Amino acid sequence: DGGITQSPKYLFRKEGQNVTLSCEQNLNHDAMYWYRQDPGQGLRLIYYSQIVNDFQKGDIAEGYSVSREKKESFPLTVTSAQKNPTAFYLCASSIIGQGASEQYFGPGTRLTVT
Amino acid sequence: GQQLNQSPQSMFIQEGEDVSMNCTSSSIFNTWLWYKQDPGEGPVLLIALYKAGELTSNGRLTAQFGITRKDSFLNISASIPSDVGIYFCAGPSNQNAGGTSYGKLTFGQGTILTVHP
Numbered sequence: 001d002g003g004i005t006q007s008p009k010y011l012f013r014k015e016g017q018n019v020t021l022s023c024e025q026n027l028n029h030d031a032m033y034w035y036r037q038d039p040g041q042g043l044r045l046i047y048y049s050q051i052v053n054d055f056q057k058g059d060i061a062e063g064y065s066v067s068r069e070k071k072e073s074f075p076l077t078v079t080s081a082q083k084n085p086t087a088f089y090l091c092a093s094s095i096i097g098q099g100a101s102e103q104y105f106g107p108g109t110r111l112t113v114t
Numbered sequence: 115g116q117q118l119n120q121s122p123q124s125m126f127i128q129e130g131e132d133v134s135m136n137c138t139s140s141s142i143f144n145t146w147l148w149y150k151q152d153p154g155e156g157p158v159l160l161i162a163l164y165k166a167g168e169l170t171s172n173g174r175l176t177a178q179f180g181i182t183r184k185d186s187f188l189n190i191s192a193s194i195p196s197d198v199g200i201y202f203c204a205g206p207s208n209q210n211a212g213g214t215s216y217g218k219l220t221f222g223q224g225t226i227l228t229v230h231p
Binding site: 006043096102107 | 145147149154155156157158159162202204205206217218219221222223224226
């Protein structure tokens with residue numbers, strides 16, 4: 001089955017620790033994205049990548065870092081500099097090209113920092 | 115930048131009722147997407163619209179691409195309890211005039227739907 005996997009589903013960390021969230025896709029999509037969602041809120045773009053070894057900041061990149069060493073993988077690190085890291089994190093992917101704009105989402109990781 | 119205004123923000127309905135929600139944009143879109151997010155899960159694409167005036171159905175769901183290209187509508191007929199969730203509209207943030215998309219989407223704030231049995 002093709003799709004996007006995020007692991008783990010729930011993650012707990014102590015304040016001051018960096019934590020890395022995993023995102024893998026086997027859809028052969030060029031682009032990958034990370035969003036943050038707070039309770040009852042919409043989706044805010046953290047980082048996105050349109051090609052391997054390249055990525056751009058989204059609307060709320062401060063306190064986060066990413067890498068794109070492989071087409072299939074786009075891990076997100078929530079650093080200790082992120083002031084309010086507790087949130088639901090969603091990874092997505094899409095193709096890039098004529099008429100294409102549909103993004104497909106993973107199941108999400110709920111991060112709790114205490 | 116582009117903004118999408120989605121309304122209503124929330125709806126509380128009885129099972130069996132029909133639902134209507136809409137999304138308006140400050141600029142023209144070439145594509146409209148509608149997603150549903152179940153509680154605690156990632157959004158799932160429901161319907162994609164690519165042409166002004168297009169009307170597309172997916173089971174009990176019907177979506178329309180407004181002829182002005184600045185709005186879209188989603189209707190759910192005969193709602194059932196599993197329709198509960200957040201519905202998002204979205205459109206491409208960086209699609210050029212020729213229709214090539216570079217991937218980014220602008221999302222509406224979402225409509226939270228509650229269905230009472």
